[in-house]
Amino acid sequence: MLSAAANPARHFYCDSRVAVLLPLPLAGAYDYRVGADPVAQGDVVEVPLAGRTSLGVVWGPGSAATDPGKLRTILRRLPAKPIPEALCRFVDWVAAYTLAPPGAVLKMAISVPAALEPPAPIWAVRARPIPDGLKLTATRRKVLETAAAHPPLTMADLAREAGTGDSVVKGLVEAGALEKVALAPPAPFAAPQAHRDGPALSESQAQAAAALAEIAGFHVWLLDGVTGSGKTEVYFEAVAAALKRGRQVLVLLPEIALSAQWLGRFRSRFGVEPAVWHSELSDGKRRATWRAVADGTAAVVVGARSALFLPFPDLGLIVVDEEHDGAFKQEDGVCYHARDMAVVRARIGACPVILASATPSLETLANVQAGRYHRLHLPDRHAGAVLPEISMVDLRRTPPPRGFWLAPPLVAAIERTLAEGEQAMLFLNRRGYAPLTLCRKCGHRLQCPHCTAWLVEHRQAGRLICHHCGHATRLPSVCPECEAEDSFAACGPGIERIAEEATHRFPGARVAMMASDTVSGPHAAAEFVRQVADHEIDLLVGTQIVAKGYHFPMLTLVGVVDADLGLEGGDLRAGERTFQLLSQVAGRAGRAERPGRVLLQTFQPDHPVMRALVAGDRDSFIAAEAECRRDAGMPPFARLAALIVSGPDAGAVDDYARRLARTAPHTEGLEVIGPAPAPMALLRGRHRRRFLIKAARTVALQAALKEWLAICPAKQPLRVQVDIDPYSFV
Incomplete structure (x- = not known):
């Protein structure tokens, strides 16, 4: 081929x-x-x-x-x-890089088969010579006169213009006095007004915007700016420049369904809404959007990672906002990272790509240091706002009262904030009411029958839910292990439990929760954001979706309930991810004229992540993290791949994994670790064993893996999933 x-x-x-x-x-x-x-x-x-x-x-x-x-x-x-x-x-390149079947990648490019057929015509009617012998009433005459005075109208529109009912128009069509004509569907998206003036930019913003607006051809720019520095307005100037050149633009966001404020900014800057691409679109909207992209009438598309595979005929700019965000990594089916694939897509199409973040990934910073990417820095917040003061609450010295989760210093800070008429936010990256439910008598823990995961109590929904496969059940009244009645207790907090405590401690405050299972879809998210922005909510309790670039002028206090949460486990990026997430959450505070404050509740105040956050010393933290990765031979200074062997029978999975291990490559610069049970050893009813492959950057990793798997192919129902550059290790 x-x-x-x-x-x-x-x-x-x-x-x-x-x-x-x-x-x-x-x-x-x-x-x-x-x-x-x-x-x-x-x-x-x-x-x-x-x-x-x-x-x-x-x-x-x-x-x-x-x-x-x-x-x-x-x-x-x-x-x-x-x-x-x-x-x-691009399809060929992604397939070769990820070792996925090319057809599986193509499926993402023609993901809307119905859009490949022409759209259904819109039927209208227009006047034609009146047939002989047609009896004309005053109403019929009025309809015909209206039709003659207008371009073709739909039957409903013609009836409304003539002040009559649809049946009269239908009768004239049947009598031959009106004829049906097919109209082309209207353009689904208005053209953005690229020449419209944007907001006044600061000197550093204007310099960065000018540099981005001038680029043509393939270049990769890192737009590195502190939270609240106006990165969006800066790259909008590059969007405007691409539109003036008659090119299409793609903007990737990690949480497109929750991007209400971003869409509002775009509308203010360009006068219209962009085309949007995400999983919540209706079938009709997906068809119309796919066609508009293909024929070039969708000038700007803002979308989730799958938007990379839309059929742009003339792509002139790609922007990856919050480029560090883990949501850009797809881990099912074809495993790819949208940030990295965006760079490839731009190189193939000979167009520039902008990676924007306040906390860039170590991979991106390594590319900057190597001279492959160019960096533009925005060191200050816009309009004179200052970065929030970050301090720690040492939970070893000032723990919360028994049965509560908010320590006294944080409670006092919230009380002062609310008393001054400002807003506060409590952050905990854990959905539901409690992450674990166990029997007080025998210690039995309620686990998902299909996954190696505890069931999470969602008290508002009255369900115990697995966050990996979606299995849901009610809390049993009798322990299945010891048969004790009503013996189950919720252990640990989720945001429902924190919201319950907040309502108890601050009875006069209007408390609301924001998580992916409480705010579903773009319309619900937009309404929630409006309520916060209009100060209809005093105390916001949220998970990581509250860290996605929202601007709430009256929000001056952020409390992180468990700052240590992301530091546990064997993830090589645990420290980097925690620093990025907490920096982004902290950036929600004090974004206008009122100064902000952030309190981190922690049992590890001496951890490098905590010290770096309090000191505001991102660069030193990144340098230390990079040195540790380099010494350990880990990305971005080496390469990783993961092989996950899975199947419904644990014995068959183990047998095949052992056979695969015996045929593992012995190439200089390449190390195969495993097989071992994956941390999520059972997922959706499939048993899983994992190999981790470390390789020097000089090793042809894909070629070695392809040859290895060809020697010992898996047979159904066994599967081998290949993940080049894995981001999670479940």
């Missing part, structure tokens, strides 16, 4: 042999014969496949290996625009 890069826009004619890539997890493209209608590389076609039909994309000329007599003929070419050559190259 030839890549789409080899022969862009190549055409194939009757009886030619072509390779068609199907959106299925197959090893490669299948050969087909071209019928009477010619096709071109990138065309979407319908082909026969094992007694059914399937969509596919013409990927290039076929091979000579297949017997010509066994070739089946392409059934038809769909009327959709061809998949852009740059996207075809």
Whole structure:
């Protein structure tokens, strides 16, 4: 099979042999014969496949290996625009890098099959010569006069303009006095007003904006600015510059469904809403958006990581906002990191990419130091606002009262804040009421039957829920282990429990929770954000979604209930992630003229993360973290890959994992660790064993893994998932 890069826009004619890539997890493209209608590389076609039909994309000329007599003929070419050559190259690149089947990657690029068919026409009516013998009442005459004076109108619009009912219009259509005509659907998105003036920028913002607006061709810029420094307004200038050049723009956000304030900023700057792409869209909106991207009428798309695979014909800029965020990593199906793939997508399309963050990832900073990326720094908050003061509450010295979770210094700070008419926020990155429920008599813990995970109590929903597979059940009245009645106790806090305590301690405050299971979808999020911004909420209790760039002028105090939470476990990025998350959460405080304050409740006040946060010394922390990674031979100074072997039978999984271990590569600079039970040894009913592969950056890691897996392939129902550059280790 030839890549789409080899022969862009190549055409194939009757009886030619072509390779068609199907959106299925197959090893490669299948050969087909071209019928009477010619096709071109990138065309979407319908082909026969094992007694059914399937969509596919013409990927290039076929091979000579297949017997010509066994070739089946392409059934038809769909009327959709061809998949852009740059996207075809991107699919090939992602498949090769992640070791995923190319068809599995293609499926993300043609994720809306219904959008490949033309949209249904909008039927309207217009006047035509009045048939002989047609009886004209005053009402009918009024309808015909209205129709003659207007362009084609829908039947409902014509009836409304004429002041009559739909039945009169319908009768005139049946009588032949009006004829139906098909109208093209209106453009789903208005063009952004690129020449519209933005807000006044500070000197440092203006310098950064000018540098970004001038870039053309492939460049990678890190826009590194403290929280509240106006990074969004700065990269909006680069968006405007790309629009003025007639190019499309993609902006990736980690939590697109919760981006109400970002969308409001865009509307204020460019006068219209951008196209939005995320999992909450209706089917009709997804079809319209996919088509608008493909035909170029969607000038700006803001989306989640999957938006990288939309069919942009003329992509001129990619922005990855909050580039450090772990939500950009996809860990199911095709495992990829959207930040890194955005850089590849930009390189293939020869366009610039901007990575924006107040706490850049170590990988991005290493690329800056190596000279591969360029850095622009915004050191100050916008409009004179100052960074919040961060201090610690040592829980060893001032613990909360028994049965409570808020220490006295934090309670006192909240009381002062509320008394001054300001807002406060309590942060705990744990959903639900309690993370663990156990029997007080025998110690039995309620666990998910399908996963190696404790069931989390969600008291508001009246359910115990597994956060990994979604299994839900009610709290049993009898312990299944010792049969004690009503013996279960909730252990530890989730945000529901913190909100319960806050309501008890601050009875006059308006308390509200913000988490992914309490604020679902963009409309609910927008309404919640409005309530906070309009000071209809005094005390906000939230998980990590409250750290996503929100601007609440009256929010002056942030209390982190458990600052140590992310430091546990064997994750090599635990310290970096905790620093990033707590820095982002702290950045919600004092973003306007009122100064902010942050209190971190911790049992580890001497931990490097805590000391760096209090000192505001990000650079020293990052330097120390980088040195530890370099000494340990870990990313970004080496490479990692994970292999997860899974299956419904634990014995079969272990047997195959041992066979795989015996055939492991022995390449200089490459080390295979495992197999070992994955931390999540049972997930969704599948037993899991993990290999971790460490490699020097000079080792051809993908080639070594591909050769290894070819020697010892897995057979159903066993599966091997490959994760190049893993971010979590579950």
